[in-house]
Amino acid sequence: MTWVGQRVARKEDLPLVTGTGLYVPDLKLTGTLEVAFVRSPHAHARITALDTAEALQAEGVVCVLTGPEIRGKVRPMVLDQEAAPPGLETAEPEIHPATIEILADGEVRHVGQAVAAVVADSRYRAEDAAELVRVDYEELPAAIDPQKRDNPIVFENVPGNVQARYRIRVGDADAALAGAAHRLALNVRSQRVTAAPMETRGVLASTVGEETNVWSSTQIPWWVRNAIAGSLGIPQRLVRVQIPHMGGGFGLKVNVYPEEVLITYLSRLLQRPVRWVEDRVEHLIASGHARDQLHHVEAAFEDDGRITAVRDRFVLDSGVACPYPLSSAYNVASHFRSMYAIPHFAIDGECVLTHKMFNLPYRGAGRPEAAFVMDRVMNAVAQELGLDPADVIRRNLIPDEAQPYSMRMPYRDGHEVVYDARGFPAAFERLLELIGYEEHRRSPRPGRGIGLGTYVEGTGVGPFESGQLQLDSEGRVVVYSGCAPHGQGLETTMSQVVADAFGLTPEAVVFKAGDTALMPFGAGTFASRSVVTAGAAIIESSNRLLNRIKAIAGELMEMAPEDLEVGEGMVRARGVPTRGVSLKEVFRASSPGPGARLPAGMDAGTTETFYWVPPTVTWGFGVVGAVVQVDPETGVVKVEKLVMLHDCGRVINPLIVEGQVEGGLLQGVGATLYEEVVYDAAGQPRATTFLDYLLPTSAEVPEIVQESLEGAPSERNPLGVKGVGESGPIAPPAAIANAIIDALRPLNVQLNELPLTPPKVLAAIEQARA
Amino acid sequence: MTLADFLRGELGLTGTHLGCEHGVCGACTVLIDGASARSCLTLAVQAAGHEVTTIEGLGTPENPHPLMRAFSEMHGLQCGFCTPGFIVSAFEYLREHPQPNREEMRRDLSGNICRCTGYVKIFASIERAAELMSS
Numbered sequence: 048m049t050w051v052g053q054r055v056a057r058k059e060d061l062p063l064v065t066g067t068g069l070y071v072p073d074l075k076l077t078g079t080l081e082v083a084f085v086r087s088p089h090a091h092a093r094i095t096a097l098d099t100a101e102a103l104q105a106e107g108v109v110c111v112l113t114g115p116e117i118r119g120k121v122r123p124m125v126l127d128q129e130a131a132p133p134g135l136e137t138a139e140p141e142i143h144p145a146t147i148e149i150l151a152d153g154e155v156r157h158v159g160q161a162v163a164a165v166v167a168d169s170r171y172r173a174e175d176a177a178e179l180v181r182v183d184y185e186e187l188p189a190a191i192d193p194q195k196r197d198n199p200i201v202f203e204n205v206p207g208n209v210q211a212r213y214r215i216r217v218g219d220a221d222a223a224l225a226g227a228a229h230r231l232a233l234n235v236r237s238q239r240v241t242a243a244p245m246e247t248r249g250v251l252a253s254t255v256g257e258e259t260n261v262w263s264s265t266q267i268p269w270w271v272r273n274a275i276a277g278s279l280g281i282p283q284r285l286v287r288v289q290i291p292h293m294g295g296g297f298g299l300k301v302n303v304y305p306e307e308v309l310i311t312y313l314s315r316l317l318q319r320p321v322r323w324v325e326d327r328v329e330h331l332i333a334s335g336h337a338r339d340q341l342h343h344v345e346a347a348f349e350d351d352g353r354i355t356a357v358r359d360r361f362v363l364d365s366g367v368a369c370p371y372p373l374s375s376a377y378n379v380a381s382h383f384r385s386m387y388a389i390p391h392f393a394i395d396g397e398c399v400l401t402h403k404m405f406n407l408p409y410r411g412a413g414r415p416e417a418a419f420v421m422d423r424v425m426n427a428v429a430q431e432l433g434l435d436p437a438d439v440i441r442r443n444l445i446p447d448e449a450q451p452y453s454m455r456m457p458y459r460d461g462h463e464v465v466y467d468a469r470g471f472p473a474a475f476e477r478l479l480e481l482i483g484y485e486e487h488r489r490s491p492r493p494g495r496g497i498g499l500g501t502y503v504e505g506t507g508v509g510p511f512e513s514g515q516l517q518l519d520s521e522g523r524v525v526v527y528s529g530c531a532p533h534g535q536g537l538e539t540t541m542s543q544v545v546a547d548a549f550g551l552t553p554e555a556v557v558f559k560a561g562d563t564a565l566m567p568f569g570a571g572t573f574a575s576r577s578v579v580t581a582g583a584a585i586i587e588s589s590n591r592l593l594n595r596i597k598a599i600a601g602e603l604m605e606m607a608p609e610d611l612e613v614g615e616g617m618v619r620a621r622g623v624p625t626r627g628v629s630l631k632e633v634f635r636a637s638s639p640g641p642g643a644r645l646p647a648g649m650d651a652g653t654t655e656t657f658y659w660v661p662p663t664v665t666w667g668f669g670v671v672g673a674v675v676q677v678d679p680e681t682g683v684v685k686v687e688k689l690v691m692l693h694d695c696g697r698v699i700n701p702l703i704v705e706g707q708v709e710g711g712l713l714q715g716v717g718a719t720l721y722e723e724v725v726y727d728a729a730g731q732p733r734a735t736t737f738l739d740y741l742l743p744t745s746a747e748v749p750e751i752v753q754e755s756l757e758g759a760p761s762e763r764n765p766l767g768v769k770g771v772g773e774s775g776p777i778a779p780p781a782a783i784a785n786a787i788i789d790a791l792r793p794l795n796v797q798l799n800e801l802p803l804t805p806p807k808v809l810a811a812i813e814q815a816r817a
Numbered sequence: 818m819t820l821a822d823f824l825r826g827e828l829g830l831t832g833t834h835l836g837c838e839h840g841v842c843g844a845c846t847v848l849i850d851g852a853s854a855r856s857c858l859t860l861a862v863q864a865a866g867h868e869v870t871t872i873e874g875l876g877t878p879e880n881p882h883p884l885m886r887a888f889s890e891m892h893g894l895q896c897g898f899c900t901p902g903f904i905v906s907a908f909e910y911l912r913e914h915p916q917p918n919r920e921e922m923r924r925d926l927s928g929n930i931c932r933c934t935g936y937v938k939i940f941a942s943i944e945r946a947a948e949l950m951s952s
Contacts, residue, residue, distance in 0.1 A: 060889035063897030064904065065881055066832020066872030073831035171818075245836045245844060245898040245932050294834075294898025295932055327837040534896030534933050702892045709935035710895065737841035737930070744927040745936040775935075 050543040050553055054702040057539045058553060059532075068292040071249035071264050072324045079251070080109055082310065082323040083173035085163040085180045086333065087155035090402040090730025091189035091199065094153055094162070094182060102165055102179040107172035110317060111180065112164045112309070114152030121312050122278050123148045124303060128270070129373040134461020138213040138377070143205045145368035147405070149278065149305040155184070156201060156367045157402050158732055159332030161305055166313060166321060189730045193364040193399035194341065201367060201400035210365055211372035211398040215380045217455045218391035220347075223356030227347030231431055235423055236800040237416040237780070239339035239364065239724040240717075242409045243742060246294020247325040248334055250307050252314035257281075259315055261288045263307050266296040266531050267571035272563045274303035275311045286311065289562035293533035297714070298409040299335050300533075301573040302370050331740055332732045336724050337409030339364040340379070340416045346424045347391075352432055352439035356391035359383065359420065363396065366403035373459040374574065375406060378413025378505075381458050385421050386471045386501045386668055387443040388452070402730050410714060412574065414504060414777045422500045422781030423799055426788060430795055435488065436785060437479060440499060444471045458505055462663035466503065467763060474670050474692045474756055475501075481752060482672040482690045494678065495687075496790025500671045500778030505664035506695075506770025507579025507763070513569050514584030516545070516592045517654040518637070522616050522630035524549050524556050524592070529569020530581040531561040535772060536703040537577055541585055543699055544766065548589040550614025568658060575667075575770025578699065583764045584659035591655035598646045599636050599653075603628050665761040667769040669693035671712075671778035674749075677790040679812055682805030684787055686716055686749040689779065694756040696769035701755065704771050708753050711775015717743040719780045723802050791815070820854075821845045823861035824871060832872035832901045836930070843929035846902035847871050853909045853928075872901035875908055883949035884908060884942070893942030895933035903929045907943045917947050 062068040099111040127144035151162045163180050167173035190198035190208060201208055224230060251262045265271050268288040276283040293300075306323050314321040325334065340363045347356040363369065363376050376396045384392060398406075425443065429436040445452045447469045454464040478499070479485065487497050513529035524545055530537060537560065542553035549556075559565060560581075561572075570580070597608035600618035604611070610621050619627035636644035639651035674688040689712050698704050721741040725733040734740040760767025784798045787808060794815040800807060821838075824830045824847070836844030838857045845856040848870040876882030884904045887893070894900040906929050914921060922940050931939060 056889050057892065060894065060897070061878050061881070063894055063900055064885040064888045065876055065878050066830075066901040067878055068897055069831070070834070070898065072835065073825075075829070243932060245842065245896065245930065246834070247836075293896065294836075295896040297932070327839065327842075536895070706892045706895060706934055706938055709937045710933045711935075713935035714932070736839050737837050738839070742930050742932065744930060745923045745939070746927040748923065748936045751935065751937055 050546045051699050053543065053700065055539055055543055055553060055700055057536050058542060059536065059538045063292065070246055070292045070294055071251055071262055074251055074262055074291060076253055076320040079320040079322050080166050080168060080317065081170040081173050082313065082321060083165050083170060083177040084161045085165065085177050085182065087151060087158055087160040087162055089155055089184050089186055090158055090191065091187045092155050092184035093187060094151065094155065095185050096181065096183035098181040099163060102176040105172065105176035105179055107168040108165060108176045109168065110166040112150065113162065114150040117150060118152060121149050121308060124274055124278055124308065126370045129371050132461040134457050135459065137457060138215055140213040142211045142372055145210065145370045146202050146204065147305060147368055149308050157404050158730060159329065159404060164309055164313065189402040191401055191726065191728060191730050193362050193401050201402060205400055208400040209397050210369050210400050211376060212396065213377055214395045215456050216393050220356040220358045220391040220393035223391040224345055224347045224358060227355060228350060229348050229431065230345060231427055232345045233423060233427060233799055235342045235344060235420045237338040237340050237419055238801045239336050240409065240722045241331060241334065241336050241724050241740065242297035242299035243740065244295030244297055244299060247327060247330040248300065248304060248306065249324040250310040251320060251322040252311045253320040254314045254318055257285050259286050259311055261286060261311055262291050263288055264293050264300060265290060266300045266533065266573050268531055268561050268563050269529060269569040270571065271303050271307050275308050278308045279312055287564045290531055290533065296533050298337065298407055298412060298573060301571065302335055302407050327737065328735050331735050332404060335407030336366060336404050337407055338416055339406060342420045344420050344424060346428065348428050351442055352428050352434050353442050354387065354389050354428060357389055357424065358393040360395045363398045363406065364403065365398045365400050366405040367400060368405035369398040370405065371408045372398045374408035374412045376413060377459045379417045381456065381464055381505060382414045382503055383417045383421055384454060385418060385503050386445055388445045388449065389443065403726055410711065411773045411777045414502060414773070415718065415780060418500060418502045418777050419780040423784060426785040436499060437484060440475065440501065444475060446472060458664060460509055460663055466666045467761060468666045468668050468694055470756060471668065478670040478672050478690060478692055482674065494676050494790055496675050496677065496786040496788065498673045498782045498785025498789055500782035500785065502777040503666055503668045504575060504774055504777065506575040506667050507661055508574050508576055508664050509661050511570060511658050511660045512580035512584050513566050513658050514581060514588040515566055515654060515656040516588045517652070518630055518634040519557065520631065520634055522634060524551065526556060526558045526585055527565040528560040528581045528585060529566060530577040531572040532577065533572065535572060535577060536700065537581070540578060540699045540703060541582065544582060544586060545589055548586065548593065551616065555616065575773045578768050579665060579764050579770050580659055580661060582766045582768055584657045586765045587657035587659060588655045591657065592653065595653060595655060596630065596633050598649060599633050599644065600628050602644050602646050603632065603636055662763055665696065665763040665769045667693065667695050667771065667774060669774055669778065671782045673779065673782040673786040675783060675786040675790055677787050677808065679791060682808035684720060684803060684808060686783060688750040688752065690752045692754045692756055693771065693774050694769065695771035696761040697767040698755055698757060699768065704755060705753060707771050708775050709751055711773065712751060712779060713743050713748060715776035715779030716747065718776060718801060719783045720802055818861045819857055820859040820861045820864050821856035824856060830871050830873050834898055834901060836899065843906060844899050844902040846905045846929065848905060848909065853906055872905055875904065884946040887946035887949055888942040891938050891942040891945050893934065893939045899929060899931045903931065903939060911943065911947055911950065915947060915951065917943050
């Protein structure tokens, strides 16, 4: 039996469905102190007085910390984790490090910034005492609109508030536009949203002597450890970071946060367990936001709809920091032209600081924004020429004979973007068939529209990922990895992979990840990368362990390792299945000391490690069709159906892939129709509860049809896989917007600003009528 | 003290999760005298003299409720954070509607937010649980 490719139910589920899982808020350590934060009510202000005396007197309060009190002891984080790599020179990147302060010191730079931390014996008491901390502010002019060039400076090290910028030139877009048969220009906006995982952030730290254990709801335990150590000026070995069960991340937990540093510091200072669990109001103002890009795009095209050039200029509203400018902003450039052969391309991107919460790469990370612009352009070209949008897309698709196709620009890892996928036209035709496109065009129904979207996705990005395998005393295979699963089902999928390599069942594989004590190096789970990168590291270390097992068994059996095979917990002589030793015996023989039966020169133990450094990303792609029903009187849009075809290479577990796609698509629906982190002109956040920040519920779920294309397996990793986690939310915004436009024909409506709320749809209708 | 904090802190029943603490997300759903309630918006004292059922009362790892088995079998969860609240709501729904249909479920379960699954496999899980419970 081969396990890869099977719909295996997840190994991780039993504690989660029975309520016996342990998330950060569920962990219990004797004497744990709880923390509440005093946060800034202003976008930008000077702190003129800060008095904690009364709070310190409150019942149960152990300690109150402010910015001035930790000065020199806890350094602000200066994040330059996305400095431009070699190969990216042609993009002329200019990147300044992002500064993230631990507690405000003298000045606050966004609503929700932590000003003081109150530590008490219960959260109730900590919150009560937090209200007794007196802070006087002198309000200062704030940078709110990133388009303005005379904004106050947010950080002195970032001149003009431009934290990052880059430019890409492929061919000569200026000349192509100047000499074009047709041209159009659009302003396209992807709004500020937030990932809103159902578990907010949370940190628990416990210190014994010099060593601190940190449990954090994070996607990047190793980076959190390194940042904490750096900020506190202590060796990394004194901090162990692990994730217990974790309630989602979607990119929001891919940054190191001030609270992770401060809670660790407090635990070391007080020599007690200290915990902070974010509440939802804090989450919506003090956990990373995302997207928030305004594009000005121009396109040149021929009479038949073929696009010859695209020129785009965009500004990403970073808030106080854009810690991942390449992911959030450069991904826009490298995914912009999607599945299309557009010879001339120019793009200029800027990440501009404002006095808002910082901007992180949320699921899709630049790709949904790019895809929204590109496929709005496709549809607008069709509108302009009076053509069928499907024909326009068709005429621009990269044909199979042109694959592997180079986009003639570098990816963010510095390597040239060359698609290792094919079958774009076939996938597109299949989409039209599945969604009933021709029939809809022949006999459209009032208010019903179909819209189309496409995407490509570079997946499995570096820098690296780790895998370590060993046997245990029961003859099981124990797998460690530097990834940090939190819902993706990696325990199951990686167990399937290892089960096949060793001829075991997934139950006989033990998988552990997300704990810095497991191995010295790890990265984490984000960017559609874990199955690709951790999978490759694990399969390579599997091969090494198989060789080691055969060598040790060969010693026990007095046979050559090449004549042995491993399966069902045994090592057997090839062709002589009665002769063999068990993996338990191999484990015993590998032990150090007198019991060892190791081949000459082999170290004791069975541990094998591999660090996978990907050659570059591997490219998935997909197409999405949306069927909507629009009420032109109210502007209300109902998404009736979404069809998605996607290539994620070889599929390890179809059940899990389907789940990723379904969840991703619905996040795409949310971002298209409902969700927006609103700041007013003074920098006050206006969506601070789930009553205002609207997530899709079960009532909003459309019928979802999906097919996995399973083209050729990727040749860029040993498993032949491509990432799929982020694919769902990329194409729905364009597909749904285009479907609304289709539903409102013959009106020539333009919808270029997300979210497409009823008032916006109504305004677009009125504008088209005028 | 809220009922949720009492269950979680005083009784150590941490299967009841807190996702928003303002009554929208449904992660903290429990049954009070058999009817679903938001334990984040209920004071512990309000539950005095009433029967409160949490996820722990529906099944255990040794003896999981059919809903728990079905959620795993049909992949009705990813991160699992909303799952206990969802299962409690689904328990109430199936009690009232032993033969579930999707249109009803879409409406009746819209008080529980899941950010991971897109709900499709949650519907399938509840349908599967109904099968398991009727056989």
